[in-house]
Amino acid sequence: MTSNDDQKSVLYTDVCLLLFLALIGIMAILMALTGHVLLNTIFLFCTLAVLLITYFFGIIASLITNLGFIALQTIIVIYQYLDGTQTIPWGLTYWMILPLLLSVTLYFMTKNQVKLQKINGALRANIIEQGAFDDETKLRTTVAYMEDAAVFIETNKRFKLPVTTIIVKIRYFNDLKRMMGPEQLRNLLKLTSNVIKQATRDNDITYLLNNEDPTWAILLFTDTDGAQIAANRIKQAFDKQLNNSSLASLAIAMVVGVATWNPEEMKNPHDLIDAGVRKTQYDVQ
Incomplete structure (x- = not known):
């Protein structure tokens, strides 16, 4: 991989990190504004579980889990509507979007980090090899x-x-x-x-x-x-x-x-x- 590719990977990682932090900030603000403490707490822990799945199992498992999370929220909303005890909490619909955006951002951030780690590993191996072997004669040094x-x-x-x-x-x-x-x-x-x-x-x-x-x-x-x-x-x-x-x-x-x-x-x-x-x-x- 060329130095330009290395710089792009570093840039992508930084951009993804900034987006991830921005989304976390937006989520915190929306949680404070909506005021549904119980549902916000439940959805927050669900989002953390989704992010852990994204980190350890990749984007496919993350998308499937996000679909399951969205289905769970839909069931809760329908239940509340049919039960008639509460109005539909439209303010919490951001939980259907933000976890997905956080998962995608986390995936690309970790993907580029893994790529950078491989590059660093290859560079270390190359440095060791160059230090141990002479380029001209291929003899050990x-x-x-x-x-x-x-x-x-x-x-x-x-x-x-x-x-x-x-x-x-x-x-x-x-x-x-x-x-x-x-x-x-x-x-x-x-x-x-x-x-x-x-x-x-x-x-x-x-x-x-x-x-x-x-x-x-x-x-x-x-x-x-x-x-x-x-x-x-x-x-x-x-x-x-x-x-x-x-x-x-x-x-x-x-x-x-x-x-x-x-x-x-x-x-x-x-x-x-x-x-x-x-x-x-x-x-x-």
């Missing part, structure tokens, strides 16, 4: 890494499975950035992301932690030695793909850092990332 790493760490506590992260960066990226055009930068980002995904196992999750200074991460249930083997495999695949791409003429190299979760030295997933980033500084191969 730092948001997802933090959530997943917490699960990995909890698994480490319960089952003593080693948890290791591989941090991948491009050596001297800031210098390369000044020499490369936007298209080349996008190609480098996609190439590296694809290589990492293809070179890792299906149960190893890949993340793009930073777009500005491209930083990738992989979470693995393995020890440092096993992660180092995976890191070397990624570097070899990267060099091979790079030599067969349009970026082959540039002096591009990948650096990796491997860090294993250590509960005695680390408190949260940020510490695991920081340890991996520090290890990339010592990758001189």
